[in-house]
Amino acid sequence: MTAPHARPDASSLLTAVRSRDPLAIARAITAIENRTSTGNELAVAVRGQVNGCRTLGVTGPPGAGKSSLINALVQEMLPHYPRTAILTVDPSSPISGGAVLGDRVRMAEHSANPNVFIRSLATRGHLGGVTRMTRSVMDLLAAGGMDLVIVETVGTGQSELEVAELTNVKIVVNAPGLGDEMQAIKAGVLEIADILVVNKSDLPDAARTAAHLNAMLHHRGHDEHRSVVCVSTVTRDGLKALADAIEIKFAQLAADSTLAVPRTASARLLLARAVADRAEDMIARTVDPRIDVLVEDIAAGLLSRQDGARTAIGLLGELRPVSNARD
Amino acid sequence: MQDNAPNPRVLLTKSFIDSHDRAIATIALALRDAAMEVVLIDYEQPEDVVTVALQEDVDIIGLSFMSGGQVETTQKIVAELKRRGVDDLPLVVGGVIRPFDVPPLEEAGVREIFRGGAPLADVVATFQRLAKAYRGYA
Numbered sequence: 001m002t003a004p005h006a007r008p009d010a011s012s013l014l015t016a017v018r019s020r021d022p023l024a025i026a027r028a029i030t031a032i033e034n035r036t037s038t039g040n041e042l043a044v045a046v047r048g049q050v051n052g053c054r055t056l057g058v059t060g061p062p063g064a065g066k067s068s069l070i071n072a073l074v075q076e077m078l079p080h081y082p083r084t085a086i087l088t089v090d091p092s093s094p095i096s097g098g099a100v101l102g103d104r105v106r107m108a109e110h111s112a113n114p115n116v117f118i119r120s121l122a123t124r125g126h127l128g129g130v131t132r133m134t135r136s137v138m139d140l141l142a143a144g145g146m147d148l149v150i151v152e153t154v155g156t157g158q159s160e161l162e163v164a165e166l167t168n169v170k171i172v173v174n175a176p177g178l179g180d181e182m183q184a185i186k187a188g189v190l191e192i193a194d195i196l197v198v199n200k201s202d203l204p205d206a207a208r209t210a211a212h213l214n215a216m217l218h219h220r221g222h223d224e225h226r227s228v229v230c231v232s233t234v235t236r237d238g239l240k241a242l243a244d245a246i247e248i249k250f251a252q253l254a255a256d257s258t259l260a261v262p263r264t265a266s267a268r269l270l271l272a273r274a275v276a277d278r279a280e281d282m283i284a285r286t287v288d289p290r291i292d293v294l295v296e297d298i299a300a301g302l303l304s305r306q307d308g309a310r311t312a313i314g315l316l317g318e319l320r321p322v323s324n325a326r327d
Numbered sequence: 328m329q330d331n332a333p334n335p336r337v338l339l340t341k342s343f344i345d346s347h348d349r350a351i352a353t354i355a356l357a358l359r360d361a362a363m364e365v366v367l368i369d370y371e372q373p374e375d376v377v378t379v380a381l382q383e384d385v386d387i388i389g390l391s392f393m394s395g396g397q398v399e400t401t402q403k404i405v406a407e408l409k410r411r412g413v414d415d416l417p418l419v420v421g422g423v424i425r426p427f428d429v430p431p432l433e434e435a436g437v438r439e440i441f442r443g444g445a446p447l448a449d450v451v452a453t454f455q456r457l458a459k460a461y462r463g464y465a
Contacts, residue, residue, distance in 0.1 A: 023413070026384035034333040097334060098359035101366045104379065108343065108368065111375040117382055122334075122364045 010041035043136035057163035060173030062155025065199040067106035076243035081148035129153035129160030164192040176205035201230035335458035343369035347393035373403035386458035417457040
């Protein structure tokens with residue numbers, strides 16, 4: 001059988017992406033996510049493009065209503081951002097590597113709108129709430145003419161903070177009844193929020209949850225400029241207020257160019273993470289017998305993981321480079 | 328877990344009006360356990376299925392029918408695939424498929440029909456085979 005996905009080279013794919021061909025955009029994202037050689041070339045070619053558009057991160061615990069909120073919010077924001085992309089991330093199974101990507105079920109309102117491009121991504125073992133290649137995919141979407149890119153993370157706990165480095169404005173979605181003041185003052189995902197959202201405000205506990213979050217903000221004193229917004233996608237209460245609050249944050253970015261660069265991003269941190277990713281790949285997939293010996297010793301309890309890691313780092317430079325996924 | 332060949336991407340879908348979702352959930356889990364990435368949607372218009380399939384760059388579409396519309400819906404989706412230049416994207420159908428649905432479905436180009444009781448292993452193997460042939464790494 002002939003492959004109808006005749007693999008176009010990176011430059012013809014990029015031309016089609018720039019002309020906003022949705023299928024080309026989709027296939028380019030696949031190539032980038034699969035880290036094929038075409039994908040790597042594309043990622044390099046579009047690097048930094050995302051700085052030309054607005055980016056919004058949406059995070060929060062599983063079931064908080066992130067997907068439904070995005071579905072409702074996009075309707076409010078579309079007049080200002082005619083071409084909007086949504087990346088929605090769900091976890092891959094650590095056992096099979098497969099995934100059920102179900103966020104789109106909540107976004108059916110926009111399925112038929114050619115100006116809303118939605119793509120579901122699986123984490124494929126990457127921690128941090130997004131995928132390893134999310135930044136490059138965002139660059140590509142910007143190259144495809146998107147005005148706004150929304151990134152929905154996996155349902156997060158307290159430490160999936162990578163979205164903070166990827167997006168200009170972050171909203172953290174909370175559901176009523178999860179936790180008390182103690183949860184609200186813990187370090188983690190609440191700290192990266194530009195706007196705290198209490199979703200499902202039609203439910204009885206919403207006011208209490210909002211009060212806990214407001215109390216946390218109050219504790220932080222005069223330097224704290226963030227706000228809590230209560231919304232309901234059922235009654236549509238608060239959606240306009242949330243869209244306005246996001247607009248204000250975007251406007252502040254434009255006024256203060258130093259904020260346009262995500263503030264926690266540091267090249268050193270990004271390098272460290274890329275090194276760790278690459279090292280993980282090499283150790284997991286190499287066939288070098290010296291690594292096999294370390295693995296067996298650790299499995300047999302003869303060697304501690306820390307000592308094994310020290311030896312393995314010494315060997316990294318000598319391992320055969322691991323080939324990426326095929327095109 | 329990314330090894331050499333990427334995991335197949337699959338779109339499974341049923342009409343939003345059809346609330347019988349046990350079958351589609353069963354298939355989604357079986358495909359997930361076979362290392363596939365499964366996108367789920369409930370469509371309002373048959374044409375929406377194609378828009379989503381293109382954005383998600385899937386390798387195969389599975390349609391579930393537990394009430395009506397088997398033939399017309401499938402024909403509309405096939406026509407839209409053709410219109411958008413991806414008529415070779417494989418399409419399989421499952422659920423309540425009556426004997427007289429079979430000839431028009433086959434004529435429309437449906438690659439496989441699964442009825443209740445089809446062994447899950449066969450379903451998974453068929454998705455696997457069609458997806459890989461489409462993507463060109465069979």
